[in-house]
Amino acid sequence: MACEGYQALPVRTGYEQVIAHRTSDLFAYSARKPGKVISKTPEGIQIEYEDGEVKGFELGIRYGSSEGQTFPHEVVSNLEVGQEVKPGDIVCYNTGFFEQDYLNPSNVIWKAGILARTVLMEAPITLEDSSAISKRVSELLTTKVTKIRRIVLNFDQNIHDLVKQGQAVDAEDILCVIEEGLSANLSIYDEESLDTLRNLSAQTPLAKSKGVVQRIEVFYHGDKDDMSDSLRALANSSDRQLAKRYQAAGKKPFTGSVDAGYRIEGEPLALDTLVINIYITADVPAGIGDKGVFGNQMKTVFGEVLENEIKTEDGVVIDAIFGKKSVDDRIVNSVDVIGTTTTLLEVLTKRALAAYDS
Numbered sequence: 001m002a003c004e005g006y007q008a009l010p011v012r013t014g015y016e017q018v019i020a021h022r023t024s025d026l027f028a029y030s031a032r033k034p035g036k037v038i039s040k041t042p043e044g045i046q047i048e049y050e051d052g053e054v055k056g057f058e059l060g061i062r063y064g065s066s067e068g069q070t071f072p073h074e075v076v077s078n079l080e081v082g083q084e085v086k087p088g089d090i091v092c093y094n095t096g097f098f099e100q101d102y103l104n105p106s107n108v109i110w111k112a113g114i115l116a117r118t119v120l121m122e123a124p125i126t127l128e129d130s131s132a133i134s135k136r137v138s139e140l141l142t143t144k145v146t147k148i149r150r151i152v153l154n155f156d157q158n159i160h161d162l163v164k165q166g167q168a169v170d171a172e173d174i175l176c177v178i179e180e181g182l183s184a185n186l187s188i189y190d191e192e193s194l195d196t197l198r199n200l201s202a203q204t205p206l207a208k209s210k211g212v213v214q215r216i217e218v219f220y221h222g223d224k225d226d227m228s229d230s231l232r233a234l235a236n237s238s239d240r241q242l243a244k245r246y247q248a249a250g251k252k253p254f255t256g257s258v259d260a261g262y263r264i265e266g267e268p269l270a271l272d273t274l275v276i277n278i279y280i281t282a283d284v285p286a287g288i289g290d291k292g293v294f295g296n297q298m299k300t301v302f303g304e305v306l307e308n309e310i311k312t313e314d315g316v317v318i319d320a321i322f323g324k325k326s327v328d329d330r331i332v333n334s335v336d337v338i339g340t341t342t343t344l345l346e347v348l349t350k351r352a353l354a355a356y357d358s
Contacts, residue, residue, distance in 0.1 A: 001071055002096025004283075005140025006111035010345045011338045016110040020090060020098055025057050026064060026073060028093040028108060031085040038081070044248030045077045047091055056250025057092050061214055063146060063279070070146040072214060072281050078105070114140045115342065116319035118294065119310075120335070126323030130303035131294070133286065133320045138305050141286035147209040149175060149278040150264055155222060156180075156272075158230045163278065165216060169207040175278060178203040211282030217242070219256040220274035231274065294322050295334035 008016065020028035035049035046056040062073045077092040078100060085091065089106040098108040116137050125132045133141075153159065162176040163169060218238035220227070227235065235256060243253035260268045264275055286292070290302050300322065310318040327335050 001066075001143050002073075002094070002111075003114070003140065003286075004142040005114040006096065007114065008099055008109040009112045009115065009338075009342075011341045012109075012112075016112060017101065017104075017107060019110045020093060020108050021088065025092065026062060026075070026094065028098055029055075029057055029091045031087055031089045031091055034084070034086050036082060036084045037079045039248070039250075040077065040079065040081050041248045043245045044250070045079065045092060046248075046250045047079075047085060054250055055091075056248075058245065058249045059092060060245075070148055070279075072144050072146050072279075113293075116140075117316060118320040118322050118339075119312075119318050120322055120324040120327060122323055122325060123321065125303050125321060126326065129298070129300050129323065129326045131292070131300040131320060131322045132304040132306055133292075133302050134306050134309070134318070136317075137319050138285045138287065141290075141292070142283050143286075144281050145284050146214065146279050146281045147211070149205070149207060149209070149280060151175065151178075151205050151276040151278070152264065152269075152273055153178060153231065153276070154273055155220075155227045155231060158228045159234060159276075160230065162216070162234070162276075163207075163213050165213055167213045168211070169213060169280060170210050171206065171208055173207045174204045175207055176205065176276075178205070207278075207280060209280050209282060211280040213278060214281045215277075215279040217256065217277045217279075218274055219258050219262060219269065219277070221258055221260065221262065221269045222272040222274075224257075226272060227274075234276070235274065294320075295327075295332065295338055297332060297334065298322075298326060298330055300326070 021030045031047065031049075033049040033051065033053075035047045035053075037045065038048045038054070039046045040059075042060055044056055044058050046054055048054045057075070057077075059075050059077060062075055064071050064073055074095045075092050076095055079085065079091060086106075090108050093108045097111055099111055101107045101109045114137065116133070158179040160177045160179065161174070163173075169175070216238065218235045220235055224232050224235055239255040242255060246253045256274075258269060260271070262269045269275060286302060287305060288302055292300050292302060294300060306321075310321075312318065
C-alpha cells in the first residue's frame with residue numbers, strides 16, 4: 001500500500017536506488033539488455049532488445065490484491081518512442097513507491113515514507129508503543145483502496161443509466177437501472193403502461209461505498225448473440241477496452257468471454273449470465289488503530305489523531321508523539337541518525353538557498 005505523501009527521504013542507505021531492479025513490473029522494471037522503445041500509449045509500452053526480443057508492460061491503473069482488499073497502482077514511463085535504453089535503465093515504475101532520480105534520470109528512487117517532526121516522551125498515548133499523529137500526517141498517510149462492486153445479470157435483462165468511468169459516487173447512489181426481459185422489450189403497451197411495468201421490474205443496485213469509478217469490466221458466460229441489446233453493447237465496449245489494454249503491452253488480447261471456471265465469491269458464473277465489475281476507489285486517511293513505523297523498524301499503532309496543533313516553544317509544529325522508552329527498548333539508533341541528519345540537511349538547504357538568492 002502506498003501513501004499520498006510518500007517521498008524519497010534525505011537520509012538513505014543506498015539501497016533506495018536498488019529496489020526498483022529487484023521487483024516485479026507492477027512496481028518497476030529495468031531493461032535487461034540494450035534496446036529501444038518501439039511503441040507507447042497510455043495503456044502500455046513495448047521495448048525491443050537488440051537481439052529481437054520484445055517486452056511489453058501495462059501502463060496506467062493496475063490492481064493488486066492483498067488480504068482480501070484491492071489496491072490501485074499507477075504505473076508510468078518517462079521513455080518515448082524511439083528512445084534507446086541500456087541495461088539498468090528504468091522502463092516503467094509505480095508512482096506510489098518510486099520517483100525519478102534527479103541525479104540519474106534513467107533510474108528511480110524508492111519513496112520510503114514521509115518526514116514528520118516527532119517528539120519523544122512518555123505519556124498515556126505512548127503506552128505499549130502507541131503513538132499520536134497530527135491531521136497533517138493523517139492526510140499525508142492517505143491510501144487509495146478499491147472496492148469492486150459486482151452486478152450479475154441474465155442475458156435477457158436490460159441495463160440503463162450505468163455510471164461512467166471517472167464519476168464520483170456516494171454509498172447510496174444508484175449504479176444502474178436493471179429491467180427484466182419481460183418488461184424491457186414489450187411494444188404492445190402504451191408509454192404510461194410501459195413505465196409502470198418498468199418501475200415494477202426495475203432493480204437499482206447501490207454503490208455501497210463512496211469514491212470514484214475507475215474502471216468497468218464485463219465478463220460473460222455464453223454467446224453475446226443471446227444477450228439483450230443493451231448488455232451486448234456494454235460487453236462489446238468492455239471487450240474493446242480489454243483488448244486495447246493488453247495489445248498496448250504486447251500481450252495476447254482476450255475478451256470477457258469466460259466459462260464455468262470463472263467464480264464470483266466462490267460461486268461459478270452460470271451459463272447465459274454476465275457480471276459487471278465496477279471498481280470504486282476511495283481515499284482513506286490514516287486513523288486510530290492503523291499501523292505505522294517510526295524510523296526504519298519501530299512499529300506502532302496510532303492511538304490518536306491530534307485535533308489541536310502542538311508547537312514547540314520556538315513555534316515549530318509537532319507532527320507526532322512517540323515513546324522514548326519504545327525507542328530504547330529496541331536498542332536502535334536510527335531515530336538519532338535520521339532526526340539529527342535530516343535537521344542538519346534542512347538547515348544547510350535553507351542557508352544554501354539564502355546564499356544563492358544573495
